[in-house]
Amino acid sequence: MKSPTIREIARIAECSLSTVSKAINGRADISESTRRRILKIVGDNNYTPSALGKGLKNQRTENIGVIFSKEDRPLSLNPFYSRILEGIEAELAINKYNLVLCLTVDKKTNNYPKMIRERNVDGVILISVQKEAFVNQLMDDRIPLVLVDPNSNYHNATQVVIDNEDGAFQATQYLILKGHKKIAFISPHLDRDSFRLRYAGFNKAMTHYHLSIDENYVQIEGLEHGYDQVRRLLQLKERPTAMFIANDLNVMYAYQAIRDLHLKIPEDISIVGFDDIAWSKIASPQLTTMRVYKEEMGSIAVRNLLNIISNDKASAITTILPVKLIERNSVKDLNE
Amino acid sequence: MKSPTIREIARIAECSLSTVSKAINGRADISESTRRRILKIVGDNNYTPSALGKGLKNQRTENIGVIFSKEDRPLSLNPFYSRILEGIEAELAINKYNLVLCLTVDKKTNNYPKMIRERNVDGVILISVQKEAFVNQLMDDRIPLVLVDPNSNYHNATQVVIDNEDGAFQATQYLILKGHKKIAFISPHLDRDSFRLRYAGFNKAMTHYHLSIDENYVQIEGLEHGYDQVRRLLQLKERPTAMFIANDLNVMYAYQAIRDLHLKIPEDISIVGFDDIAWSKIASPQLTTMRVYKEEMGSIAVRNLLNIISNDKASAITTILPVKLIERNSVKDLNE
DNA sequence: ACTTATGAGTAAAACGTTTTACCTAATAAA
DNA sequence: TTTATTAGGTAAAACGTTTTACTCATAAGT
DSSP states (O other): OOOOOHHHHHHHHHHHHHHHHHHTTSSSSSSSSHHHHHHHHHOOOOOOOOOHHHHHTTTTTEEEEEESSSOOOOOOHHHHHHHHHHHHHHHHHTOOOEEEEEEOOSSOOOHHHHHHTTTOOOOEEEEEEOOHHHHHHHHHHTTOOOESSOOOOOSSSSEEEOOOHHHHHHHHHHHHTTTTOEEEEEESSSSHHHHEOOOOOOHHHHHHHHOOOGGEEEEEEEOOHHHOOOOHHSSSSSSOOOOSSSHHHHHHHOOOOOOOOOOOOOTOOEEEEEEEOOGGGGGSSOOOOEEEEEHHHHHHHHHHHHHHHHHHTTOEEEEEEEEEEOOSOOOOOOOO | OOOOOHHHHHHTTSSSSHHHHHHEEEEEEEESSHHHHHHHHHHTTTTOOHHHHHHHHTTTOEEEEEEEEESSOOOOOOOHHHHHHHHHHHHHHHTEEEEEEOOOOOOOSSSOHHHHHHOOOOOEEEEEEOOHHHHHHHHTTTOOOOEOOOOOOOOOSEEEEEHHHHHHHHHHHHHHHOOOEEEEEOOOOOSHHHHHHHHHHHHHHHHHHHHHOOOOGGSSSSSSSSHHHHHHHHSSOOOOSEEESSOOHHHHHHHHHHHHHHHTTTOOOEEEEEEEOOOGGGGGOOOOOEEEEEHHHHHHHHHHHHHHSSSSSOOOOEEOOOOEEESSOOOOOOTO
């Protein structure tokens, strides 16, 4: 793009570079009349200060890096993350920052991605699971940082997390209050805080209501996507009447397994999920699940990060977002 | 991040700035021994040239902008786009470019997003539908540009498109060869080239096989998501035996409508979709659909864009990607 | 021995900003 | 009238690079 430089604007306005700069940046020591005169010229020639020039001088790029976990295809495989990303983008746009997206952190070396090495971002948002060494190195290097839905609790980093335990409690409780006693718990694994806490919430609710947990009903390991586990579960002689599945993505596979067995939801088996992704309300039947405010996770992360950047001595805070039960059609009421 | 500057490296190496720069950039007029000596020092102090300094001097940011259409939530609502984005990101990473993501172009004013105004990107990739005025302005301003799956054919812009017409032909043909004669066509609208061409391909196949098209079977307008239309279609006295739905996203709603009517796929109604998003093979039953090579769309767009950027006089080319039928379980063979 | 190449390195300019320190003229205070 | 203050503006430095043009040895050609 052919764009004038501040020098040309100054020439046209017959004044110095500094005067133009002051007019643009709203500095006080300039008369209102010349400011208007210059701003007019700026507009007419549609001049915008170059990011590079500004950045070099101010030591601020006005770029924020967003780094996803090492998993492949985080966005297209799980809309959960897309939604967070959209939230981040919207909030950054409001604050006039650019979003630099990085999906592929070098897996073997813990090398920083280019945008960080070359100092092309003022700070970064890390989404989901990350190598600990990577996070620690960033913190050592004093790179402004916010973690979103991290794998585990990073002592003295600013983070945005979900109230996983409470959500799981609510979900389980809901099933219990609908008269279910034989309740299964399914989670892809327990390698991450979010799933560990969802498991904890499940346990809590079960003991709180004095229900025993059949260990055959707990599937928490080595799930590819859960298809096989759900299938096996439903072929038990005494199968559960309900499942709490810690992740709507896994529910998609569960639906498939259930249909393949010619069973019906919720008549034969009730399900409560977790996340409330776009699919959940299009599914047949529509899924009762715990809504996570994904967009808010993104915008809060941004606000906290910008705060850290501008206010050098901001202390680390952890934001815990509540979660909400969305009642749809995947649970049968056994009390009726 | 505290990083040394080239000046400090030069001081440590006891040489001039230019020598360090030459060592780093592989210039010839420097002895192999000093190059190694300097590179060692560079490594020890893990120095990386700043993007800002480099950019300002080279007039290259090594950033590429990716701009999505004006629709809301393009990523979380349709994984089709997420997949393209992942393709773009991967290819940019290979070529050592950063991806600057913009989901929210100012709707009223056709204003450029910040990254363009401030010349913070070397070129842009535009995804899906865009305001014509916006695209034309970019072209007038000589901003290197590639369009991916655009709304209509932009004369002399470089674009990456799908062979929509052939894909639709194949899809329809497949249904016909499976013995279907009463085939419906469903598309969210006909405002975009991709859907117009899919409609054309449908028509072509039908006439090619001398089948008549019941106009009640063609639903191409004002679809929210297609739920209502599908429902109406299936309540016709003489309902179609198959539907070609121009978009897997709409198929999701069709599945819902069909289930709500207590009909079975494919026993009561067969479906072929288009796009092959992640959901399509998890759906119950798994969806037969036209696979679009979304990731390739992204990587090709990047390669073409980088070519335009480096080779100032590259001429506009249109890449048409073929499409492939993926046979799954949503179509009944009436010949059996 | 004298010019001419060549190899290896350096100084300085340039990229586009913002800001600091300074200047000048006019106004206000004494 | 003289001096201090202020408003309005300017010149120059700085941010971190790369590149151009130059210098200075040393080696090679005549």
